[in-house]
Amino acid sequence: MSEAFERAIAAFEPAHWPLAVGFSGGADSTALLAACAARWPGRVLAFHVHHGLQAAADDFERHCGAVCERLGVPLVVHRVDARHAPGDSPEDAARRARYEAFAVMTRMDAGRPPIQSIALGHHADDQIETLLLALSRGAGLPGLAAMPAHAARNALDIYRPLLTVPAADIRAWLAARDLPWIEDPSNSDARYTRNRIRAVLLPALDEAFPQFRTTFARSAGHAAQAQQLLAEFAAQDLEATGGPPAIKALQALSRARQANVLRHWLMQAHGCAPSAAQLEQLLDQVRACTTRGHRIHLKVAGGFAERRGERLHWYNAPPSPKT
Secondary structure, eight states: OOHHHHHHHHHOOOSSSSEEEEOOSSHHHHHHHHHHHHHSTTSEEEEEEEOOOSTTHHHHHHHHHHHHHHHTOOEEEEEOOOOOOTTSOHHHHHHHHHHHHHHHHTTOOTTOOOOOEEEOOOOHHHHHHHHHHHHHTTOOHHHHTOOOSEEEETTEEEEOTTTTSOHHHHHHHHHHHTOOOOOOGGGGOTTSHHHHIIIIIHHHHHHHOTTHHHHHHHHHHHHHHHHHHHHHHHHHHHHHHTTTTBHHHHHTSOHHHHHHHHHHHHHHHHSOOOOHHHHHHHHHHHHHOOSTTOOOEEEETTEEEEEETTEEEEEEOOOOOOO
């Protein structure tokens, strides 16, 4: 039952040492930490993010300490404020806080070398949940590509070696070794869409399409490959149109390539992404910009896109005056 887990660990090889394992104390990260520690003794540490969102957060940390002592693995704990702002998603706020904590690892001192590799315990069920969430939101290719098995972020290589492993296989592997784990109570909270997908949709899909984890993952892989091609085309088109892009050069492209290069430019140069409606409005204005006096001034993400001379620019919106 746990053969897929064993194969995934055998195929995993980080590029840099030491290797950190994101360790929440849950089943997935416990199995990943134990397997990595057994394969590379003395070269692995556990990195626990204390979110402070639940009364049990201190208990989680104590549990992680006990498991790490049993495995002979050093534990690093980083505390964050993961509270979400009004109107913000609690899940998104917690995820941002985790990645900010991961970035701190690359600057560790106190005699410890900076960490350049971290492994996370996301598995096949998580990947399917991510894909279904993206579909529910009408996402484009970046969303449909779901989570990458390897990504570089803030000088850190992020690995997800278990993306092909079903959650049941991971728990079977743990049970065979009598390794304890904790169940996060928030995982059963039906207020969160991901939990409803896990509790309702995945069992239904399992019954209707037993191979759905494999086939859905294949589709996500196709989306990721297509997105990579789009990014390469966008980089070429941005080189031709300039940055900021020249409006006439944009007009020489098809509407689809205009959309692709504008998304790429906004993300690469300004770290923002337009909504679908905003991008459509911007494309309409680019098409209509045939006279020297045509004005473009549109809300795009957290700022504005506007015409300055023959080029399209973007700038941050000034903060609203306090009243």
